[in-house]
Amino acid sequence: MLISLSLQVISTVNGSPPRNSSAIASIDPHLYHTGDGLIQEVKELVGRHPERLTMETWKSRNKSYFAEILIVTFNHGGHENPDKYRILLSFGQHGRELITSEVALRLLGILCGEYVLPGVDPTSLNHALEKLVIKIVPMENLNGRKLVEAGDLCERRNGRGVDINRNWSVDWGKKEKDYDPYEENPGSAPFSEPEAQIMRKLSHSFRPHIWANVHSGMEALFMPYDHLNTTPKGIASQVMRSMLQHLNHLHCHDKCMVGSGGGSVGYLAHGTATDYMYDIVKVPMAFTFEIYGDLDASNKDCFRMFNPIDAFTYNQVLHDWCSAFISIFANTPHRIQGIIAGKGTKTGEMEPRNVHMDQDSKWEDRKALVLVDSGEWLDLARQELRTYVKFFAISSALLIFFFCFRMSKGKAESQLRKMSTTGI
Numbered sequence: 001m002l003i004s005l006s007l008q009v010i011s012t013v014n015g016s017p018p019r020n021s022s023a024i025a026s027i028d029p030h031l032y033h034t035g036d037g038l039i040q041e042v043k044e045l046v047g048r049h050p051e052r053l054t055m056e057t058w059k060s061r062n063k064s065y066f067a068e069i070l071i072v073t074f075n076h077g078g079h080e081n082p083d084k085y086r087i088l089l090s091f092g093q094h095g096r097e098l099i100t101s102e103v104a105l106r107l108l109g110i111l112c113g114e115y116v117l118p119g120v121d122p123t124s125l126n127h128a129l130e131k132l133v134i135k136i137v138p139m140e141n142l143n144g145r146k147l148v149e150a151g152d153l154c155e156r157r158n159g160r161g162v163d164i165n166r167n168w169s170v171d172w173g174k175k176e177k178d179y180d181p182y183e184e185n186p187g188s189a190p191f192s193e194p195e196a197q198i199m200r201k202l203s204h205s206f207r208p209h210i211w212a213n214v215h216s217g218m219e220a221l222f223m224p225y226d227h228l229n230t231t232p233k234g235i236a237s238q239v240m241r242s243m244l245q246h247l248n249h250l251h252c253h254d255k256c257m258v259g260s261g262g263g264s265v266g267y268l269a270h271g272t273a274t275d276y277m278y279d280i281v282k283v284p285m286a287f288t289f290e291i292y293g294d295l296d297a298s299n300k301d302c303f304r305m306f307n308p309i310d311a312f313t314y315n316q317v318l319h320d321w322c323s324a325f326i327s328i329f330a331n332t333p334h335r336i337q338g339i340i341a342g343k344g345t346k347t348g349e350m351e352p353r354n355v356h357m358d359q360d361s362k363w364e365d366r367k368a369l370v371l372v373d374s375g376e377w378l379d380l381a382r383q384e385l386r387t388y389v390k391f392f393a394i395s396s397a398l399l400i401f402f403f404c405f406r407m408s409k410g411k412a413e414s415q416l417r418k419m420s421t422t423g424i
């Protein structure tokens with residue numbers, strides 16, 4: 001008691017929030033929106049800025065399970081322009097990671113000019129944003145989020161117990177020794193889940209240059225691969241790593257782990273969205289960001305593990321990660337050009353307050369399309385093959401069973417015949 005009281009006094013003096021580590025934290029309604037409330041607020045924001053933001057709701061169903069996802073598009077001027085760089089960001093893929101959707105809402109507020117990020121010049125920012133189309137999914141897993149709000153603060157899966165970030169087809173279904181279905185249930189087949197189906201369709205139709213899947217639970221900046229403990233080879237990999245190191249230094253206070261998901265986090269993850277985006281959709285730069293985690297929290301105290309529980313830290317996380325995204329936006333054209341030209345980024349990193357863009361070069365649409373199509377074809381072929389192998393195995397087992405059954409029946413009949421002929 002005395003120790004905790006002293007700690008409270010010290011931390012208050014230092015400006016950090018006091019902390020009661022003994023109680024299990026619950027969702028603070030003064031800090032966090034409800035899932036429905038946040039979606040409603042996003043819709044109202046879009047309604048106030050039709051010249052910058054549009055939205056659509058995509059729906060999908062598998063048998064009796066239904067899901068829908070709100071997708072917001074930022075496109076200043078609203079013109080269809082194939083030369084613009086495309087960025088796709090997803091938040092709230094895991095139900096318990098509420099803070100990620102709060103970042104999405106704040107980021108949308110910045111994009112439409114309702115919220116000004118301290119230190120960022122709005123004119124420079126607008127100039128940078130003119131070259132981009134940004135699609136934001138503020139809450140990928142609304143059904144799972146509702147379970148969390150109903151009291152299951154540790155739930156990360158969707159509304160029927162499947163982890164949407166294990167339901168994609170790259171290395172789907174492989175289970176590590178410490179596999180825990182409560183955490184990582186991959187579903188009955190790749191893309192069995194409506195949420196993953198919607199995101200897959202969105203990724204193929206939008207074909208982003210940058211993908212970021214935003215999570216919480218730790219502080220990390222991951223690039224592919226999640227299912228291997230290595231990073232890909234080549235120029236795109238170098239550009240990705242350089243971007244992550246830059247973000248770590250400027251926006252994560254050098255605290256973030258940087259590297260491949262599989263190589264850095266201590267376990268391999270199979271069937272993830274980011275590996276699919278990189279391997280199949282051929283997104284040149286694909287990431288998973290882990291934006292906050294309290295590693296000292298008890299594993300029963302899930303809300304505290306995955307979300308800031310005081311206003312100071314909550315606002316700090318929103319500020320740091322919105323700044324990181326603005327930095328990504330400002331640097332997208334020259335990074336993608338570097339990858340296309342095959343020579344990386346030699347002009348150095350740029351911050352939004354001092355935005356300077358190189359002359360855009362056209363994205364190789366046709367080449368990318370061919371790559372996407374062949375990747376998708378291979379992916380589907382793999383799935384088909386898996387189905388046929390399963391079917392073949394089941395048919396063989398049934399044939400063997402019937403064969404054995406007939407053999408034993410035949411034997412019994414001949415025994416009976418023998419018995420009746422010998423009179424026993």
Ligand SMILES: [Zn+2]
Nearest residue numbers: 094097215216
């Ligand atoms: Zn997560």
